[in-house]
Amino acid sequence: MYAQMVKSEATQDDPDMLAAFQARVDAGEKIEPKDWMPAGYRKTLIRQIGQHAHSEIVGQLPEANWIARAPTLERKANLLAKVQDEAGHGLYLYCAVETLGVSRDELTEMLLDGRMKYSSIFNYPTLTWADMGAVGWLVDGAAIMNQVPLQRTSYGPYARSMVRICKEESFHQRQGFHVMMAMVKGSEAQKRMAQDALNRFWYPALMMFGPSDKDSVHSEQSMSWKIKMNTNDELRQKFVDETVPQAEYLGLTIPDEHMKWNEDTGHYDFTEPDWSEFFEVIQGNGPCNVDRIAARQKAWDDGAWVREAMVAHAEKKQSRKSAAE
Numbered sequence: 361m362y363a364q365m366v367k368s369e370a371t372q373d374d375p376d377m378l379a380a381f382q383a384r385v386d387a388g389e390k391i392e393p394k395d396w397m398p399a400g401y402r403k404t405l406i407r408q409i410g411q412h413a414h415s416e417i418v419g420q421l422p423e424a425n426w427i428a429r430a431p432t433l434e435r436k437a438n439l440l441a442k443v444q445d446e447a448g449h450g451l452y453l454y455c456a457v458e459t460l461g462v463s464r465d466e467l468t469e470m471l472l473d474g475r476m477k478y479s480s481i482f483n484y485p486t487l488t489w490a491d492m493g494a495v496g497w498l499v500d501g502a503a504i505m506n507q508v509p510l511q512r513t514s515y516g517p518y519a520r521s522m523v524r525i526c527k528e529e530s531f532h533q534r535q536g537f538h539v540m541m542a543m544v545k546g547s548e549a550q551k552r553m554a555q556d557a558l559n560r561f562w563y564p565a566l567m568m569f570g571p572s573d574k575d576s577v578h579s580e581q582s583m584s585w586k587i588k589m590n591t592n593d594e595l596r597q598k599f600v601d602e603t604v605p606q607a608e609y610l611g612l613t614i615p616d617e618h619m620k621w622n623e624d625t626g627h628y629d630f631t632e633p634d635w636s637e638f639f640e641v642i643q644g645n646g647p648c649n650v651d652r653i654a655a656r657q658k659a660w661d662d663g664a665w666v667r668e669a670m671v672a673h674a675e676k677k678q679s680r681k682s683a684a685e
C-alpha cells in the first residue's frame with residue numbers, strides 16, 4: 361500500500377505542484393493527510409515519525425527495568441506513570457504516521473527487520489537507580505529540546521501530537537532532576553552513583569540530536585519542508601548551554617575537561633561525542649541493540665493472538681452487518 365502510494369506521487373511530482381506545495385510550507389500552512397504532498401515529503405515523515413514512535417516504545421525498556429526495584433513506593437508510582445506515558449506517546453505517533461498510508465504492522469515489521477531505526481540512546485543499559493534520574497534529566501531533557509520546535513512542524517498530525525508529548529516530557533525531565541537532587545543530597549555512595557550515571561549518559565545524550573551537521577543526510581531538505589525546524593548541532597548546543605548550569609546546581613561534573621563558557625560566542629565550548637561509537641550503535645552494534653529488538657520481537661509474537669482475535673471480531677461484525685442489509 362505504502363510503496364504504491366509513493367510511486368504514484370513520484371509521477372505527480374511536477375515542478376508546478378512542487379512549487380505550490382513549497383509556497384504553502386513557507387507561508388506556515390499546515391499540510392493535512394488528504395492534501396497533495398511530494399513523495400519525498402511523505403517518505404521523510406514516515407521515516408522520522410515512525411522512528412520517533414519506535415523510540416518511545418523501545419524507550420520503555422530501560423526504565424521498566426527499574427520499576428520493581430524503585431527505592432520507595434512514591435518513586436515506583438512515578439516511574440510506572442512515566443513508562444505508561446511513553447507508551448501513550450508511541451501510540452499518538454503511530455496514529456500520526458498511519459495518516460500517511462502506512463500501517464502499524466508494516467512499521468513494526470520494518471523495525472524488526474532493521475529497515476527502521478529507533479533512538480541510539482536506548483541501546484545503553486540502565487545499571488543503577490541513579491540512571492533513572494539521569495535518563496529523566498538528560499534523555500527527556502534532550503527529547504524536549506528536539507521536540508518543542510517540532511510542535512511547529514509543517515505536518516498537522518505530527519505537530520499536534522507533539523503538543524501533548526512535550527507537556528508530559530517536561531514533567532518527566534523534572535522528575536528525573538528530582539531523583540538526581542535526592543541522590544546528591546544523600547550519602548557519599550549515592551552522590552558517587554549520581555556522578556557515575558552522568559558520566560555514562562552525557563555523551564549518549566548528546567548523540568540523540570543526530571550526527572554533526574556536516575554528516576547529516578536529511579537536515580537540509582527536512583528543514584526546507586519544515587519537517588525539522590533546527591539543525592542537529594543547533595539543538596545540541598542549546599542542550600549543552602541549558603544543562604551545564606543544572607549540573608553545577610547539582611554539584612556534579614560534566615565529564616568533559618574541555619567544557620568551558622566562551623564569552624565571545626555566548627555558548628559553552630564542549631567536546632564532540634565519539635562519532636564512530638554513534639555510527640556503530642545505529643548500525644546495530646551498541647551494548648543493548650540485540651536485547652532491545654529481541655524484546656520487541658517477543659512482544660510482537662506474544663501479541664499475535666490479540667491481533668488475530670481483533671481481525672476475526674471485525675470480520676464477524678462486518679458479515680453480520682452485510683447479512684442485515
Ligand code: BYC
Pocket residue numbers: 407408411412413415416417419420446477478479480481499500503506567568569570571575576577578579582588592642
Ligand atoms: N539515533 O540526516 P540525519 C524519545 C540516523 S526521544 C538513531 O541527521 P534526521 C524518548 C537518521 O535516522 C528520541 N539514529 O537524520 C525520550 C539517519 O539514518 P536513516 C526520539 C539516528 O532524521 C524519553 C542518519 O542517522 N526522538 O523518544 O534528519 C523517553 C543521518 O542523520 C539518530 C525523535 O525521533 C539517533 N539519535 O535527524 C522515551 C525526534 N540521529 O534514517 C522516549 C524526531 C540520526 O537515513 N526525530 N540518526 O537510516 C528527529 O528530530 C530527527 O530524526 C533526528 C535525526 C534529529 C533524530
